[in-house]
Each structure stands twice: as structure tokens, then as C-alpha cells.
Amino acid sequence: MKKLISGLFISLDGVAEAPADWHFPYFNDEMGAAVDAIWSRSDTMLLGRKSWQEFAGFWPQNPDAEGADVMNGTRKLVVSSTLDNVDAWLNSTLLEGDPIEAVRKAKAGEGKAISMSGSLTLTRSLLQAKLVDELHLLIHPIALGSGARLFDGGEHVPLALLSSTTFSTGVLHAVYGPA
Template sequence: MKKIIAGLFISLDGIGEAPATWHFPYWNDEMGAAVGAIWSRSDTMLLGRKTWQELASYWPHNPEAEGADVMNGTPKLVVSSTLDNVDAWPNSTLLEGDLVEAVAELKAGPGKDISISGSLTLTRALLRAKLVDELHLLVHPIALGSGTRLFDGGEHIPLQLLSSTTFTTGVLHTVYAPA
């Protein structure tokens, strides 16, 4: 069975909103290797609407950028109740039907794992539905004070720490699984 692997850049105070505005000073080869390891295990990306729109505004227009071959070439499933189409970024498809049922069906299908990048609302919903198998948090040494948090005060989600690695930039890469 495939795994759902969610990877998020978050601040010390749990904010994962708009990482493009604060995370790049911490990017290095260590973080690139950690993110690359997730991508190498997956053959499909699962993205929420906001994350898809942000990524779609960059990647299709920058085919020479490092990582563009993976970002543009990997099939993307987009979760949205407001988008009519996802033609702006090749290899993107709207995920139809009930989210939990559709993702459970995807997990049971053939192929490699499915990765989620960012997509706080989507990740939160799949954690609550117990469909996330690994949660990779790249915790940055910065407190942002305001913004959307991964955990929004909803129900308890017990997790178990599988590993943790500290990068030279002070970023902590933690990997959790459902407890």
C-alpha cells in the first residue's frame, strides 16, 4: 500500500503560511536532500488549492530552475471545491469526489508513495482522517507571530517521533507517524 507523506516548512511557532516569504534564508544542501528524499519516494503530488496556485504561478514558467523537472513532470492531484480547471500547470488534475474516500482509494492503488507539499488545510484534514503515514516537519528557527498554523486547535492528533535531524542552519527536520 502506498504511503501519504506530508512535508511542510514551519516556523518555531507552528506557522506554515507563505513559506516563500521566510524560509529561503535557511535553504541549504541538507534541506534539499531531505526534500529530495521525499520526492524520490513518490510518483504523485497531492496539493491543496492555495499551494497549487502558488506553485503553478512559478514552476511552469521556470523550466530551467533547479527541481523544475520533478515539479513540472510529476502528476499533481489538486483538492479544490472552487477551481474549475487546473490547466495552468501541466500534469495537474482536479481530485474528484469525497476527499477521504478518494485519498484512501489512491493509497490502495499501484505505484510509489504520494507526497503532499505545504497545503496546511489538506494536511490537517488528512491527519484527522488518519490517512497521513509520515509527517515531515522542517521547523525553521524563526517565530513569525501570526499566520496559518498547521495545528489549529482542533482535535488531538497523537503522533510518534520516528527521527529528528538538526541542519547547520538550525532547521530541525522531524519525522512523525501516527501513534
């Protein structure tokens, strides 16, 4: 059975929306190695519609960007109730039917892990369904005050801390699993 590994850049006050607007001043080799370690353990990406559209709008047009070979070459599973096709980005497959059951079926397959980046709504749903095996939070030492949060209220998701590392920038890499 495949593991599902979710990774998010997140602020101290739980905001995970639009990390491109606030996270780069904290990015260094330590964080790059942590992110690379997640990707190296996976052979499939799982993305919600918004993240897929954002990534599909960048990576195919920038084949020489660092990491483009991984992003473009990796198999991508896309969860969306509004997209008709995902032909705009190579190796993308639109998951059919109930997203929770589709992810459960994908996890039952053989191979390396399935990794996620972003996709807050999908991440919340999969955490509640107890399908996330590892939640990697790269907690940045900044409070943003507003923006979409990983937990937006009402959820009860017990987690257990598996490991934590503090980077020289003050970013905390906390890895959680199901409690």
C-alpha cells in the same frame, strides 16, 4: 498501498504560512537533500487549491529552474471545491467527490508514495482522517508570531516521532507517523 508523505516548513511557533517570506535564510544543502529524499520516494503530488495555484503560477513558466523537471513532470492530484479544471499545469488531475475518500482511493493504488508540500487545510484534514503516513516538519529556529499554523486549535492528532535530525542552520527535521 501507497504511503502519503507530507512535508512542511514550519516555525517554532507552528506557523507554516508563506514560507517563501522567512525560510530561505535557513535553506542549505542538508535541507535540500531532505526535501529531495521525499520527492525521490514519490511518483505523485497531492495539492490543495491554494498550493496548486501558487505552484502552477511558477513552475510551468520556469522550466529551467532547479527542480522544474520534477515539479512539472510529476503527476499531480488536486483537491478543490472551487476549481473547475486544472489544465493550467501539465499532469494535473482534479479529484472528484469527497476529498478524504478520493485520497484513500489514490493511496490504494500501486506505485511510489504520494507527496504533499504545503496545503495546510488539506494536511490538517488528512492528519485527522489518519491518512498521513509520514509528516516531515522542517522546524525553523524562528518565531513568527502570526500566520496560519499547522494546528490551529481543537485538533487532537496523536503522533509518534520516527526520526529527527538537526541541520547546521538550527533547523530540526522531525519525522512523525501515526501514534
